[in-house]
Amino acid sequence: MKTVTFTAPVNIAVVKYWGKRDDKLILPLNSSLSATLDQDVMCAKTTVACSKEFKESSLWLNGKREDINSTRIQNVIKTIKKLALEKNPSNEIISWNVEIRSCNNFPTAAGLASSAAGFACLVSALANLYEIEGDLSEIARQGSGSACRSVLGGWVAWDKGTNSKDSIARQIADENHWPDMRVLIIVVNAGHKSTTSTGGMARSVETSRLLELRAKEIVPDMMRKMEKAILQKNFDEFAELTMRDSNQLHAICLDTYPPISYMNDTSRFIQYVVHSINDFHQTNKVAYTFDAGPNACLYLLEENAQLVTSLLCKSFQIGAEVFRGNEIPKLNENIDS
Ligand code: PMV
Numbered sequence: 001m002k003t004v005t006f007t008a009p010v011n012i013a014v015v016k017y018w019g020k021r022d023d024k025l026i027l028p029l030n031s032s033l034s035a036t037l038d039q040d041v042m043c044a045k046t047t048v049a050c051s052k053e054f055k056e057s058s059l060w061l062n063g064k065r066e067d068i069n070s071t072r073i074q075n076v077i078k079t080i081k082k083l084a085l086e087k088n089p090s091n092e093i094i095s096w097n098v099e100i101r102s103c104n105n106f107p108t109a110a111g112l113a114s115s116a117a118g119f120a121c122l123v124s125a126l127a128n129l130y131e132i133e134g135d136l137s138e139i140a141r142q143g144s145g146s147a148c149r150s151v152l153g154g155w156v157a158w159d160k161g162t163n164s165k166d167s168i169a170r171q172i173a174d175e176n177h178w179p180d181m182r183v184l185i186i187v188v189n190a191g192h193k194s195t196t197s198t199g200g201m202a203r204s205v206e207t208s209r210l211l212e213l214r215a216k217e218i219v220p221d222m223m224r225k226m227e228k229a230i231l232q233k234n235f236d237e238f239a240e241l242t243m244r245d246s247n248q249l250h251a252i253c254l255d256t257y258p259p260i261s262y263m264n265d266t267s268r269f270i271q272y273v274v275h276s277i278n279d280f281h282q283t284n285k286v287a288y289t290f291d292a293g294p295n296a297c298l299y300l301l302e303e304n305a306q307l308v309t310s311l312l313c314k315s316f317q318i319g320a321e322v323f324r325g326n327e328i329p330k331l332n333e334n335i336d337s
Contacts, residue, residue: 008151009036011149014034014289015245017158018214029160032158050098076119083132084131107187112185115144115147135168137169154173172231177230181299182300184298186270188264188296193293204252210255236283246290276315287300
């Protein structure tokens with residue numbers, strides 16, 4: 001029996017991937033860019049074991065048995081085993097059954113990049129089990145598109161590329177580049193999202209003209225500007241681009257037919273509070289971004305963390321008063337007191 005355990009972090013996109021041009025290879029319609037979070041914050045932990053004694057292969061996710069024959073899991077396992085065979089045809093463990101046990105230390109399938117961390121982790125663990133070296137982002141991508149960005153740390157671009165070999169992740173700056181950058185995750189709803197990102201993307205590709213425009217006309221320019229803002233550590237610009245890109249993703253979801261709503265009233269309240277804080281200070285102190293779910297990811301600098309968290313808490317207290325039907329205090333008059 002051979003066993004390995006790996007952890008892999010989530011990544012939060014600031015230029016979102018939405019839409020596939022090839023469903024099988026998972027080639028995206030547009031390039032995307034994200035930050036990979038620290039391992040110890042939100043991560044997947046996967047143990048892969050293989051043994052001659054195992055009667056069958058099995059997959060366990062957060063303690064519950066899942067279907068190991070799902071296309072994506074099989075794509076990943078087959079690709080890695082093929083590479084392992086090419087490297088060492090006499091490696092007998094390749095023919096043994098595998099047991100995969102994975103768990104996340106954060107809500108799964110709630111639009112918090114659990115599949116990115118999960119597949120990046122699975123690919124790293126399998127590659128280690130079968131002693132494969134080299135770039136794993138092409139393989140991780142075939143499990144879940146965004147997973148290809150989680151195999152690298154720091155700020156990572158996924159170039160849409162022209163084929164499977166060059167549609168891979170590229171680190172634009174390492175994890176030490178912007179040390180005072182922080183991400184605040186607000187879990188609005190930890191439940192599973194109603195429309196999966198795969199289902200949502202497929203429907204958008206079929207029905208949204210805006211998506212076509214975004215992929216062709218908007219994202220290439222956005223990628224250039226975002227990369228520059230990150231390299232120059234220009235938070236004000238970075239924040240505006242991040243929020244605009246998130247809003248565009250959700251505009252496309254509404255342009256999809258029938259429409260998809262991932263954000264809920266609480267998400268929109270957070271969006272409103274963020275803009276109120278930024279307007280009040282006449283500069284961007286914080287940026288929101290929402291994936292395929294209602295949960296908010298806020299990017300902010302360490303120096304503003306206390307200000308932003310206390311204003312958010314206060315805003316939620318005010319929001320609760322409003323909900324109870326009490327008189328509405330004006331947000332801007334209250335947020336700094
Ligand atoms: O990797 P997937 O299929 O779960 O797609 C995720 C897409 C978004 O999270 C919405 C955006 C992104 O780029 O991470």
